[in-house]
Amino acid sequence: MSKIEAGQISLNQNNFDLWSLLDSLEEMFSIRAAAEGLKLIFVRSQTLPHYIKTDERKLRQVLINLIGNAVKFTESGSVTLHSEVIDPPSQIDNQQEAEMVLQFTVEDTGPGIAPEDIDQLFEPFIQTETGRKYQQGTGLGLPISQEFFQLMGGDISVSSTRGVGSVFKFNIKVNLGYPEEISSSQLLAQKIVSLAPNQPKYRILVVDDRESNQQLLVKFLIPVGFEVLEAENGQEAIAIWNQWEPHLIWMDMRMPVMDGYEATKRIKSHLKGQATVIIALTASAFEEEREVVLSAGCDDFVRKPFEEQILFEKMAKHLGVRYIYEKQISSQPTRVVQHQPLEANCLMVMPTDWVVQLHQAATELDDKLVLQLLEEISEDQLALKQSLIDLVERVRFDMILSLTQSALKL
Structure with a gap:
């Protein structure tokens, strides 16, 4: 809030796949909703664009906040996200510059909000009666989300009926996006040499009790331009996260002292933890493990052993990181030793x-x-x-x- 009040928060717009973002949120919350006995419903209008240009990270953060609140405070019934276009682009001849207004509506069948509490929803550090009952949160999620909506050229409205549920509706201005000129499969075939210019200094925390695993990730991340710190267990990770506020944490799930599950739950229980992307690193190949990892609060997971390109792809997906790629050279020098086909x-x-x-x-x-x-x-x-x-x-x-x-x- 202090950064927002000081005018230190700005938009970092990027071109991204809106459908993919919504798919990832549905996947993330479906497990939590099912655990609470809730029905999670995502509805997209037929005109919803596939690609848009705005601040992907802030849009993801506010959607996580609103959907997360709905799931947290709803004891039975459903949580629904509607995504639609309410003001279509006017410049259809120049699609890269075409502006439109998107509207997202989060509707739940929860306890509802008292009329006297609705006006205080967007006041920092003030919780509603429902929030006090559940003893969760700091009362900062909605005020920060409102600031983000306004920064993105929109706003939010709330309607609620006690004992029936609540409806949070927000709109933002976006530009019509477009697929990248080079497909992701083509880019991933090329070597990443550095981060593209004019981006934040991304802080990445690597948490693993094995030094060799830490060093493998460090070897990938630092040469490209990421700022990296390391922790040996969940307890150290929480201390570093609290002081350093990394953008993303690569979290090993099985460690001594405090494992990744507990560390993730503690970090995600804080408001600023909602803005931190946590990707689990797990050696398990079982699908059940994936569900446990996501239900603990992780935003995604990667199985060990992993490929370098998967790490960079996940960071691009969750942070909007852009890279500079090495152009492939058609004539590669011949090795002195020929490789043997491996069987x-x-x-x-x-x-x-x-x-x-x-x-x-x-x-x-x-x-x-x-x-x-x-x-x-x-x-x-x-x-x-x-x-x-x-x-x-x-x-x-x-x-x-x-x-x-x-x-x-x-």
Whole structure:
């Protein structure tokens, strides 16, 4: 609030996929709603544009705040989000500049808000009777959301009936967006060399009890231009988050002292925690684990082992980060050592104990240990050795795991 009052908050507009944003919110809240026995409904008008240009992060934040409040305070029934165009673009001949007004309506079947409380909803630090009853929140979510709406050229209105429910309706001005000239699949095939100019200095917190895992993420993030701090457990993560206010946290879920589940719940219980993106890092391949992670409050999750491009893709999705890519060179220099096509039986030249160790090292994303093990491959198997080293350099631990799993079954 102090930054808003001092005029230090501004719009960081970017072109993004509105449908994808709504899909991700529906996915995130569906698990929480189901846990509360609520029906979550997302309705889009047929004219809702696929791509728009506005401040994606602020729009995501206010939608999370309003939907989150509705789910939190509604004990039975449903929570519905309507998304529609109420003022279509007037400049259809120049779509990149076409301006329109979007309206989002969050409707719930909760306890409703007393008439005397509605006027105080947007006063900082003042909670309604319902908020005091549930003893949750600080009374800052709606005042900050209102400031964001006004910053985006819109406003918010509220109507409510005690015992029936509440309706929060807001509108914002946006420009009609467009797909990027280079598709994401094409961009991901290129190497990211740095952050694009004129962006915030993104602060990223890496939380993992294994130093090797921390260093792997640091190796990806710092050269590109992210500011990075590290924590060994959830307790340290909360302390750093409180002081440093990172934009995004890569959170390992299983750690000593305090695990990622508890740390995420504590961070997300604060208002400023709602503005922090938390992406879980989990080694579990079970779908049930994904639901547990999201219900703990994480905004997304990535399974270990992961690829470098997945990390950058997730940060672009949740923060709107833009990158500068290295142009692909058509004529690549030929390597002195030719790569050997890798199949499971290629590893049969090594002892079973070695394959087990390699599998474990790949599971833990321990690139140093993997490379140490690869040094044990004899010179007459140089092509195999070089092919495996290449997988490590490309951070394809998933392929190493697949090879070792198959080899151990032979």
